[in-house]
Amino acid sequence: MPSEMMIRRLRVHSKLNEDDAAALRSVSTHVKEFQEDTVFVRESEWATHCCVILSGFAYRAKVTENGKRQILSFHPAGDMPDLQGLYLDRMDHDLVTLSRARVGFIEHRSIQHLIETRPSIMQALWRETLVDAAVFREWIVSLGTRTAAGRMAHLIAELRQRLTAVGIEADDEFEFPITQSKLAEALGLSPVHVNRVLQSLRAEGVLDIQKNMVKLRDIEKLVEIGGFNDTYLHQQ
Amino acid sequence: MPSEMMIRRLRVHSKLNEDDAAALRSVSTHVKEFQEDTVFVRESEWATHCCVILSGFAYRAKVTENGKRQILSFHPAGDMPDLQGLYLDRMDHDLVTLSRARVGFIEHRSIQHLIETRPSIMQALWRETLVDAAVFREWIVSLGTRTAAGRMAHLIAELRQRLTAVGIEADDEFEFPITQSKLAEALGLSPVHVNRVLQSLRAEGVLDIQKNMVKLRDIEKLVEIGGFNDTYLHQQ
DNA sequence: CGATTTGTTGACTAATATCAAACTGTGTGG
DNA sequence: CCACACAGTTTGATATTAGTCAACAAATCG
Numbered sequence: 001m002p003s004e005m006m007i008r009r010l011r012v013h014s015k016l017n018e019d020d021a022a023a024l025r026s027v028s029t030h031v032k033e034f035q036e037d038t039v040f041v042r043e044s045e046w047a048t049h050c051c052v053i054l055s056g057f058a059y060r061a062k063v064t065e066n067g068k069r070q071i072l073s074f075h076p077a078g079d080m081p082d083l084q085g086l087y088l089d090r091m092d093h094d095l096v097t098l099s100r101a102r103v104g105f106i107e108h109r110s111i112q113h114l115i116e117t118r119p120s121i122m123q124a125l126w127r128e129t130l131v132d133a134a135v136f137r138e139w140i141v142s143l144g145t146r147t148a149a150g151r152m153a154h155l156i157a158e159l160r161q162r163l164t165a166v167g168i169e170a171d172d173e174f175e176f177p178i179t180q181s182k183l184a185e186a187l188g189l190s191p192v193h194v195n196r197v198l199q200s201l202r203a204e205g206v207l208d209i210q211k212n213m214v215k216l217r218d219i220e221k222l223v224e225i226g227g228f229n230d231t232y233l234h235q236q
Numbered sequence: 237m238p239s240e241m242m243i244r245r246l247r248v249h250s251k252l253n254e255d256d257a258a259a260l261r262s263v264s265t266h267v268k269e270f271q272e273d274t275v276f277v278r279e280s281e282w283a284t285h286c287c288v289i290l291s292g293f294a295y296r297a298k299v300t301e302n303g304k305r306q307i308l309s310f311h312p313a314g315d316m317p318d319l320q321g322l323y324l325d326r327m328d329h330d331l332v333t334l335s336r337a338r339v340g341f342i343e344h345r346s347i348q349h350l351i352e353t354r355p356s357i358m359q360a361l362w363r364e365t366l367v368d369a370a371v372f373r374e375w376i377v378s379l380g381t382r383t384a385a386g387r388m389a390h391l392i393a394e395l396r397q398r399l400t401a402v403g404i405e406a407d408d409e410f411e412f413p414i415t416q417s418k419l420a421e422a423l424g425l426s427p428v429h430v431n432r433v434l435q436s437l438r439a440e441g442v443l444d445i446q447k448n449m450v451k452l453r454d455i456e457k458l459v460e461i462g463g464f465n466d467t468y469l470h471q472q
Numbered sequence: 473c474g475a476t477t478t479g480t481t482g483a484c485t486a487a488t489a490t491c492a493a494a495c496t497g498t499g500t501g502g
Numbered sequence: 503c504c505a506c507a508c509a510g511t512t513t514g515a516t517a518t519t520a521g522t523c524a525a526c527a528a529a530t531c532g
Binding site for chain 2: 064065069070086090092093129132133141188227232234236
């Protein structure tokens, strides 16, 4: 049920009545399954579809002139990481699967039809793109002001919060199949340094990331180290 | 003419016909003038208006738990830096004047009326928020992957490009009344380091920032050092 | 004109990157 | 079942970048 995932997700930030939900259910979605580390939407490509992550994780990434890569955001099930393609015609970054993932694709014209006919759906989708931007802003704060450990802690605290919001249990552990090199690309650090930071967080009993699982040992400390305050997520 | 500024700005990314322009002109704008360094919209405030920078510069900033401040973006005349407030009810950052500036305020309900009645205006405004997010993404790339000099160069190259797009001449110099401390807050560096980076860029004949003026000495070098590629600005 | 902000400098320190090697776990084919 | 390959993690040594502190100079402002 691709649309159910979407509906649940949109309802985190927006009110949708049963008619809206029905309209969303009526949209045809083309589902594909991808292996891990598959670039499924490419930078500079023309955007013709929007995607919904149905299971697994995806991330956005951008490659720079000098060959480095920056991961811009992580996307658990429910997220629609290329909504911006509705009104920006070319992709300015890649979309990549982090784990094996199922992804639903919806034609722009279908969504545009919903936008034109259902104001509450328009608002809900627009709002998603705005929350997206708010998350980017906070990511900038992380990279600009926080220490390596702070960035790591903030990332995990944010993920936990977002997973919880869509109903994925993340009280004391959650699935997140990431390597240290990718964490490095996300946090603007070297893989070696990520390794050391993770070791110290582990030693201090804050956090343990091991084979696909994030284990939260002390959430208060995590939130404190990361300076995490969830208001920017606008989950009212 | 507050609306003329807005119209010119929206037309950088979107097509607006004369009816659209007329509709925008009909919206009532309340203009205020602020001294430099004035916080004119505050974090956690309820958003009731959208603002347009009419002259001067503004910037977005966010203060962290540990007292640091991160500047998130700079906004020359024409920009509407709190459009997100249309659908996110609380501000997640401050808006501050960089220089003495005139700012137009428009009630949300007026804009919402335009959105409901004029699809092309809806699209234009939505698109603005999407370009905004694209700029944030690139800022993340800067902070995550570029050296201090690279970040500085990228910022200036981007500003130049955006100023040119709204018709502010920036061929070999432009006004930008910023202090080194604020550059530091924007780029995630210390003021001392910013000073040294600026000196070396000056010495290498790339760039000179002095009393309110950015002087561009060698734009090719600037673009190269910053790894600047303007496609993320989506100026078609 | 003095007061305050901004820019500059030098010496020193801390954070993080780089490089290279070794270690671990996991899956694969023989 | 073992040997091997591979990807990911860990370690140590060293280099580089950027931060801190403290003083001073220059510009700006009332």
